[in-house]
Amino acid sequence: MRAAVLTRFGTPLTVRETPDPEALGGEVVVQVLAACVPPYAVDVFSGRRNYPLRPPVIPGVGGIGRVVGVGPDATRLRAGDLVWCDCTVRSRDDALTPDITLQGWSSRGDGGARLARHLHDGSFAEFMRVPTENVYPLPAEAAKDPARWSALGVYVIPYGGLLAGELHAGETLLVSGATGNLGSAAVAAALAMGAGRVVAPGRNRAVLGLLADRFGPRVRPVELTGDETTDRTAMSAAAGGPIDMVLDLLPPAAPSSVARAAAMTVREYGRVVLMGGVGMLGGADLALPYPWIMRNSVTVRGQWMYPRSGNVGMIRLIAAGVLDLGPERVRSFPLDAANEAVEYAAAHGGPFDRTVLTPPAA
Template identity: 30%
Template sequence: MLAATAISQSATDPLSGLVLRDVPVPEPKPGWSRVRVVAAALNMHDLWTLRGVGHPPERLPVVLGCDAAGYDDDGNEVIVHPVIGDPDAGRGDETLDPDRALLSERHDGSFAEYLVVPTRNLVPKPAWLSFDEAASLPVAWTTAYRMLFTQARITAGDRVLVQGAGGGVASAAIKLAVAAGAVVYTTSRSADKRAEALTWGARAAVPTGERLPERVDVVIETVGEATWSHSLKSLRPGGTVVVAGATSGTNPPADLGRIFYLQQRVLGSTGCTRAELVAMLRLLEATGVRPVIDRTLPLTDIHKGFQLMIDGSLTGKLVIHPPAHRPETGPSSEERA
């Protein structure tokens, strides 16, 4: 089967380590299931792996891809929950399991014709979701859901700032917060992305760093160093910043004086539980909210997809389509890129 595999890492030329090649179809071990992938989606996590951030080189080669929707071996339409962990080890929350792993960290991921995951990680795909929509949800949308509803516990009428409109998590956070009745503000350096955010229901979209019309109750922060100071200054006394990423850097000025004097709360958030994915599906069904998909590409064009992500040219998710099922003729050593 065809798979997009990380074989090396480079901070300056990440795509040099990404190859398309034929690999054996995986066989599920007891308690695991095989999925024929219909759609997968790109995430920044994939790019960090290629850059050598948070992924030890001794775990290479590995098939990339954290998001997937497709069919199990019984023909059921499924969404793959991407956090592979033990809920019991995390007091009922697999994201707190110290030994947890996101798909493609220790186990081959979804940029392939097939993948295998623990059977527990399969969630029935609702008929009202397309495969492309379903594949856009597991990482970005559930990350946003956990940030908003589990960590920040937003309610209708809350003021929410989402930094960096256009990214996968940010676009999800805007749409989910609007659906929950929040007043949403967002920022971006791109005028086009600010305009797009307004169509999703944001009350205002301002250039990065610009003052908001009012202080907010919650900030959804995935940008990091470039927006951190603005996040704290935009937050009301007693408000909450939820952090689930730092694409611009992980070492912002702490500004501890502001945090303790204004009693602001800073909460970390990572991934989601299977139960949160199921709960989010109920929310999408009830509200009609759907993920933002920038475009789709065949697996053979995955290098182009990564370059679009590197260039910051995407608004929402980029969905990858593996080849349609074909008879297996055995693995080949030929690398196609």
């Protein structure tokens, strides 16, 4: 098969012939039809993000495909089934604290690194090998536009944060980092789940206007000034009432003061979920006042990625039409143009912009 291979950090991907993957027990081989290229892929491949990838590696974070072959333990999947392949692989020998690797992308700790050595390669290829439990059947309508449906891999990440924070219909949510690629997806997912209002702070006035135009009065945009006290007051005022939950999806370059200003708008007994990259590039860590957390009974939790059930929930939201992929701006590239796709994704990483590799001829 042909695949886009990262031979070493700081060099372009090499599209070349590689051995076809073979499924072992508990695994499925899938023909890849569409795989999203994250806007920050250029930072991963250059080494700037210092991800624990071990070149040579076929990168890629999940995708849409058709089942080619299944193992004997698969009772419902069949060859030819259209499926979503989730990149979030969990070890099977610890139900409480499983090790995790993002197949073809990243991992967590020594155990995650061991998983990554076994499930080394991702979706930037004609075929990929995936654990059986990471394959999810898609509705028939997804076959009409697999590239557009591959955006569910973007939406399911903030959806995991919304599930972790137990967002309820009618509640008011603040999305810190709402003008980014994942933050804007969080706004859409929250509204699809029935959020009453979503406060959307950011510095980009044009993107704030885009969110307001697309989603109407349930979205309350707030243009940030950079002054922590001023911004916290403005966000609280925009909510028009108590803020039940804050979801932070700020990128690594964002200062911790922005995350703190957003988090401290949450009401007494409210919830704060941290999913962003604050502090990953150095700088001040997030410092929330102990007395404020304790006396206001605020719940603060981290969430990396999403539970397995999040994949099913996201597929259902899209299939039902309550999360509409129609407005997505999708640009597809064939596998041989993988480097052009990476460059394009870096330059088009705004809300609802999707760059997709389509390994069969585009």
